[in-house]
């Protein structure tokens with residue numbers, strides 16, 4: 384079964400074709416980051432307009448690259464949520480319109496399920512069951528995964544997501560949007576011993592996270608340096624480092640706990656923050672110690688993309704699922 388996947392939940396227009404026999408046939412991505420950067424974050428109305436402008440040409444591009452025409456498609460999957468409602472509706476209406484014209488099934492999929500299963504696109508995909516750490520701009524969740532659609536939430540952030548905390552810290556440090564990679568780059572120059580930031584919610588049992596206090600701690604430290612005229616380049620790098628270490632350490636502690644609690648030996652890490660090199664290094668050491676293994680999507684499939692949506696859609700369409708007449712655009716939707 385050949386499935387076209389469409390991702391338009393936020394600021395990336397992602398399109399891909401996944402074949403259940405041959406794997407990923409082609410994928411492409413248009414990022415709106417440059418357009419939103421001057422506003423310091425995603426402007427929803429501009430995002431929807433840009434998806435509208437880009438989506439059809441990108442669909443043509445993935446078909447051309449795979450040497451296929453629209454008639455060769457057996458199904459269409461799109462991100463139905465969570466995300467920005469206007470942006471979601473661009474993907475949903477395009478998918479439904481195309482599917483209706485072609486007489487093929489169409490299915491709205493959950494964006495976080497896409498992230499969760501993105502490592503399945505790699506050469507050595509994880510087998511079920513596994514623990515998944517989902518760390519993106521909107522979510523921080525630990526999930527026990529037993530199969531397609533068999534997800535048991537172990538814990539999640541009670542306030543900000545890890546990626547959101549990176550983005551807000553970047554703003555405080557006057558770094559560009561999106562902040563995660565920028566903070567990580569600056570942190571490389573930082574002294575890990577100068578400041579020690581709190582590891583929120585690690586001193587009590589449980590697998591929930593909280594990152595908003597860490598953000599306040601970062602701001603307080605920044606202001607204290609500024610007030611004492613010590614906010615030079617090194618000071619900023621030291622803050623970035625202390626922040627990154629605190630987030631990474633918190634995520635590592637909770638992953639360790641989740642592996643112990645479930646007794647599982649496979650850890651999937653996905654979503655934008657899974658691109659973080661320091662997180663990968665620390666988790667790598669941690670799983671090695673327990674004879675476990677960590678699985679990640681390749682770099683460009685850590686952040687939003689069409690391939691993960693095509694993959695999930697293909698699995699579900701193959702199992703006989705599809706939308707009824709109505710398209711779905713669900714801004715808030717638990718996994």
Ligand code: KG4
Nearest residue numbers: 519520521546563564655656658659686687
């Ligand atoms: O999964 P994603 O592309 O979009 C959402 O579904 O939210 O994740 C984007 C998030 C942003 O907050 C971005 O700052 C963060 O992932 N991010 C990173 C890194 N690369 C992206 N955070 C830390 N380190 C990175 N290298």
Ligand code: ZN
Nearest residue numbers: 498519686687
């Ligand atoms: Zn995402």
